Amino acid sequence: DGGITQSPKYLFRKEGQNVTLSCEQNLNHDAMYWYRQDPGQGLRLIYYSQIVNDFQKGDIAEGYSVSREKKESFPLTVTSAQKNPTAFYLCASSVRDISPGEQYFGPGTRLTVT
């Protein structure tokens, strides 16, 4: 089955630790995105990548880092510099330049930092 997988579904970390969230897609999409979702705030873009080995900051990139070494994978690291990391994180992908706005989302990872 084609789709996007995110693991784990739930993640717990202690304050001060870095943590990496996984996102893998087998849709052969060029573009991938990371969003953060907080109650009542919709989704906010953290980072996006339109092609392998290239990525751009979104609206709330501070305290996060990404890499895009393979087309299929776009891991997100939440660093200790992120002031309020507890949130629901969603990864998405799309076919670049075709049907802009049509993004396919993974099931999400709920991160809790205490």
Next chain:
Amino acid sequence: AQSVTQLDSHVSVSEGTPVLLRCNYSSSYSPSLFWYVQHPNKGLQLLLKYTSAATLVKGINGFEAEFKKSETSFHLTKPSAHMSDAAEYFCVVIPYNQGGKLIFGQGTELSVKP
């Protein structure tokens, strides 16, 4: 700047009655508009999209939306609610000339009573 405003944070309807979820947009250009749905603890799924073709757009699961330029609105409707429609709905706009970046509304939570 382009933005979307969802006028209701929560809507409650009875099963079998009509659904209306309201969205207004702000854009200097002819926008591309979308509705996404998110079931609890899941990723988002595209419901429908408007990209300057027909102003009445039909989507999945019996939903439709009408683009009204004079009112800068893109409200989502369904004639008869089903229990499975209970979810959060997001109105989304693509900023002009910014590739696949999406701007999300704050979301409307739809409850369906038996």
